[in-house]
Amino acid sequence: MERFTIPWMATATLLVAAVGCAHGVGSGWRAAALPAVAGTLVSSGTAGLPDRSEVTAGQLVIHADFPLAGQHRLVRDLDGLRADVSQELGLPVSDEPVHLYLFDTVARYDEFVARTYPGFPARRAFFVETDTTLAVFAAWQDRIAEDLRHETTHGYVHAVVPAIPLWLDEGIAEFFETPRSDHGLHRDHVARLAGRLLEGTWQPDLARLEALASAGEMSQDHYAEAWCWAHWLLRTTPARKRLLEEYLADIRRDPATAPLSARLRADPHAGANPAAAVKEHLASLGGVTVGR
Numbered sequence: 001m002e003r004f005t006i007p008w009m010a011t012a013t014l015l016v017a018a019v020g021c022a023h024g025v026g027s028g029w030r031a032a033a034l035p036a037v038a039g040t041l042v043s044s045g046t047a048g049l050p051d052r053s054e055v056t057a058g059q060l061v062i063h064a065d066f067p068l069a070g071q072h073r074l075v076r077d078l079d080g081l082r083a084d085v086s087q088e089l090g091l092p093v094s095d096e097p098v099h100l101y102l103f104d105t106v107a108r109y110d111e112f113v114a115r116t117y118p119g120f121p122a123r124r125a126f127f128v129e130t131d132t133t134l135a136v137f138a139a140w141q142d143r144i145a146e147d148l149r150h151e152t153t154h155g156y157v158h159a160v161v162p163a164i165p166l167w168l169d170e171g172i173a174e175f176f177e178t179p180r181s182d183h184g185l186h187r188d189h190v191a192r193l194a195g196r197l198l199e200g201t202w203q204p205d206l207a208r209l210e211a212l213a214s215a216g217e218m219s220q221d222h223y224a225e226a227w228c229w230a231h232w233l234l235r236t237t238p239a240r241k242r243l244l245e246e247y248l249a250d251i252r253r254d255p256a257t258a259p260l261s262a263r264l265r266a267d268p269h270a271g272a273n274p275a276a277a278v279k280e281h282l283a284s285l286g287g288v289t290v291g292r
């Protein structure tokens, strides 16, 4: 997650957090990639934001360049995601609006991003948090459903756990971006990590993930590993799921809560060697034999 200042829907400069995601194309997010924008969205009107239609669905306020029915399958899916995120993570639901801005073409989206966020790296969708707003921006394209599930998950989570650590924020978003029927199983990540293990170029290391300070430092391998830890916590034993839920609840109360890796070392439910357990879990998902 990058933190940077940018004038946003107000004349005052506000603290903004943008979550850099694996959904970018090209080189992805970089530290300090977002200089402050000259002028404000207020002073430049809506700065080309989609406003042809507006649909409210639960916590979501969807602004689109095109007519979008409230009963559109995608809208229903994203609305239903709210309860799934809440139930899986043991988090309360929030009424804080999450605004989704859907551009009808990639060209229009790119033009908006270039004008509003100069220097912003090319990416298909992104999430921005300010003091007052949770917002997702995306272009309507082939992978819109996956992109919106990922970014909207950030919105739902940040509405109640704004201080969530970067690695876990992305691991959870990757968990929920898969179609609901996949129950969090991300096959691309399984294949990637299994391949890295066979190459001998990767071992799970939660403390290494926790040390990542900005999304610009996160490679695809990091996203895959973050997903894998999240999946291991949520899909292996009730005790591990509860451990994650308790960790998230503690971060809500105290953003300075000690990292999860320290908690795992002290918790018997995590097992004597969590990294080895994560590798075994990966092997069980991918059908590959994983050496210790």
Ligand SMILES: [Zn+2]
Residues within 6 Å of the ligand: 019, 020, 021, 022, 150, 151, 154, 169, 170, 173
């Ligand atoms: Zn993300």
